[in-house]
Amino acid sequence: MNFHAVWAIYRMEMARAFRTMLQSIVSPVISTSLYFVVFGSAIGSRITEIDGISYGAFIVPGLIMLTLLTQSISNASFAIYFPKFVGSIYELLSAPVSYLEIVLAYVGAAATKSIVLGLIILATAALFVPLRIEHPVWMLAFLVLTAVTFSLFGFIIGIWAKSFEQLQLVPLLIVTPLTFLGGSFYSINMLPDIWRTVTLFNPVVYLVSGFRWSFYGTSDVPVAISLGMTVVFLLICIAIVAWIFRTGYRLRN
Amino acid sequence: MQPIISISGVTKTYATGFTALKEINLDIRRGEIFALLGPNGAGKTTLISIVCGIVNRSSGTVTVDGHDINRDYRAARSLIGLVPQELTIDAFESVWATVNYSRGLFGKPADKAFVEKVLRDLSLWDKKDAKAITLSGGMKRRLMIAKALSHEPRILFLDEPTAGVDVELRQDMWAMVRRLREDGVTIILTTHYIEEAEAMADRVGVINRGEIVLVEDKAELMRKLGRKRLILELRSPLDAIPDAFSHYALELSPDGGQLTYTYDNQSERPGVASLIRELEAAGIHFRDMDTENSSLEEIFVNLVRKQA
Numbered sequence A: 001m002n003f004h005a006v007w008a009i010y011r012m013e014m015a016r017a018f019r020t021m022l023q024s025i026v027s028p029v030i031s032t033s034l035y036f037v038v039f040g041s042a043i044g045s046r047i048t049e050i051d052g053i054s055y056g057a058f059i060v061p062g063l064i065m066l067t068l069l070t071q072s073i074s075n076a077s078f079a080i081y082f083p084k085f086v087g088s089i090y091e092l093l094s095a096p097v098s099y100l101e102i103v104l105a106y107v108g109a110a111a112t113k114s115i116v117l118g119l120i121i122l123a124t125a126a127l128f129v130p131l132r133i134e135h136p137v138w139m140l141a142f143l144v145l146t147a148v149t150f151s152l153f154g155f156i157i158g159i160w161a162k163s164f165e166q167l168q169l170v171p172l173l174i175v176t177p178l179t180f181l182g183g184s185f186y187s188i189n190m191l192p193d194i195w196r197t198v199t200l201f202n203p204v205v206y207l208v209s210g211f212r213w214s215f216y217g218t219s220d221v222p223v224a225i226s227l228g229m230t231v232v233f234l235l236i237c238i239a240i241v242a243w244i245f246r247t248g249y250r251l252r253n
Numbered sequence B: 001m002q003p004i005i006s007i008s009g010v011t012k013t014y015a016t017g018f019t020a021l022k023e024i025n026l027d028i029r030r031g032e033i034f035a036l037l038g039p040n041g042a043g044k045t046t047l048i049s050i051v052c053g054i055v056n057r058s059s060g061t062v063t064v065d066g067h068d069i070n071r072d073y074r075a076a077r078s079l080i081g082l083v084p085q086e087l088t089i090d091a092f093e094s095v096w097a098t099v100n101y102s103r104g105l106f107g108k109p110a111d112k113a114f115v116e117k118v119l120r121d122l123s124l125w126d127k128k129d130a131k132a133i134t135l136s137g138g139m140k141r142r143l144m145i146a147k148a149l150s151h152e153p154r155i156l157f158l159d160e161p162t163a164g165v166d167v168e169l170r171q172d173m174w175a176m177v178r179r180l181r182e183d184g185v186t187i188i189l190t191t192h193y194i195e196e197a198e199a200m201a202d203r204v205g206v207i208n209r210g211e212i213v214l215v216e217d218k219a220e221l222m223r224k225l226g227r228k229r230l231i232l233e234l235r236s237p238l239d240a241i242p243d244a245f246s247h248y249a250l251e252l253s254p255d256g257g258q259l260t261y262t263y264d265n266q267s268e269r270p271g272v273a274s275l276i277r278e279l280e281a282a283g284i285h286f287r288d289m290d291t292e293n294s295s296l297e298e299i300f301v302n303l304v305r306k307q308a
């Protein structure tokens, strides 16, 4: 194991985050606060409670998930796309590092950033609404698992993308809609039957539901299924990354 | 002695279907300076990229100090430093961070004193806190070299290191290359300035259209393929070359005051001695004479032209 390399990459990536602190931390915090104002106050005045939880508190886990997903994907995809774009990736490819080490460092850094961000948003939310966390360990587990899974997913997009447009495409066209339709702002039990069935094909539903369960003990789908789906998605991402590296796909050609 | 790099049967066909390398066989000797020459698009960068692990080859094997570059990629790659042809640096990092990062990436523990020495040797020390984007082209080139040297490689690839570099930096660079060689580092360089290869290299390889056309000791190459030129300053100018000398490849300067005779080193065609004797006999006297060896550049151009 080339620990020096893993550490060098990880540290470089974290240093980048510090340099772009404003962009990487302040802006998600501001947009989350805006969600609170818009959704919490506007809709919250009509829907007072869901499953016995005040609407403002109900949307917190979904909001954190939203940020976690989008930030993990954009952090990781950009981190690997950028050196590919400017050409400095040559150094990574010529270095005595294994694929596992590369993934560990890049995905580790991207996940760290989004976890920190998730916790900051949690703290921000606590200023607006009274929060309670019934299963803090599970809460952290979901946080970490989701951050890692979607950082891997972002890493894949970053390697696949041949242009900045493609880099934005997947998050914009797939991830954002899925997140908004994933029950962040409502309980899927509030939907008509047919839409509820359709929604069950949306993986984000399981993430949000499981995460919300760790806060309030209530969920749209059983928590074991949530956990199972997240792990399945993680394994799919790992398999794709393994394939990318075995074939040198879009890296060594 | 076992070659430090051994390339055998390496081919590369790009995804576009273009075959950039055809059956390359090449051994690099331990501790030598090897110059790889070839016109644009010959496959120099492709070959270097394959040895360094940046591009997958289509077939063939490569070993570095006995380590297969795939099976034993860690051992192979940690020996190699690469200065690529293109200036590709993360523009927003400082010089200091970038070079230390490279060292870590190659598995070496942090060593501030060593990195400082590398930066000082390349006159980059006073720029250590500058972001790469604020450096001039020549400084960026030096930064690329510093990154390659940061992990104390035993083999250094320099892919056109002097493109766009001023005379002073070029001289510094060659001085550095000589120092590295004294420390036992093997150096493989590509360049379009053939005088450089001529001045620096121990051996020269010529690649053209994906094939190695020739590999030779530089001195041997110059002796074998070089031409000589005999230049005679005539005492009194001639109007034309007398017919009696038409079997010699003679050229008369426009003012008629200088005769030039070009001949191969090897061929025993009409010799210099007999030419001089015959000239004297014909009453053509000269006051001075000079001989010139052809440069590597001429050899190179001839080789590539012959192939085309």
Ligand SMILES: Nc1ncnc2c1ncn2[C@@H]1O[C@H](COP(=O)(O)OP(=O)(O)OP(=O)(O)O)[C@@H](O)[C@H]1O
Pocket: A253, B014, B015, B016, B018, B019, B020, B038, B039, B040, B041, B042, B043, B044, B045, B046, B047, B085
């Ligand atoms: N990624 C690629 N896809 C397709 N063809 C490529 C690729 N990279 C290089 N080539 C082609 O392979 C050939 C060899 O390119 P290479 O860069 O190795 O040449 P070179 O000898 O380094 O040339 P130069 O002196 O201009 O640097 C060229 O014809 C080039 O167009």
Ligand SMILES: [Mg+2]
Pocket: B044, B045, B046, B085, B159
């Ligand atoms: Mg080249």
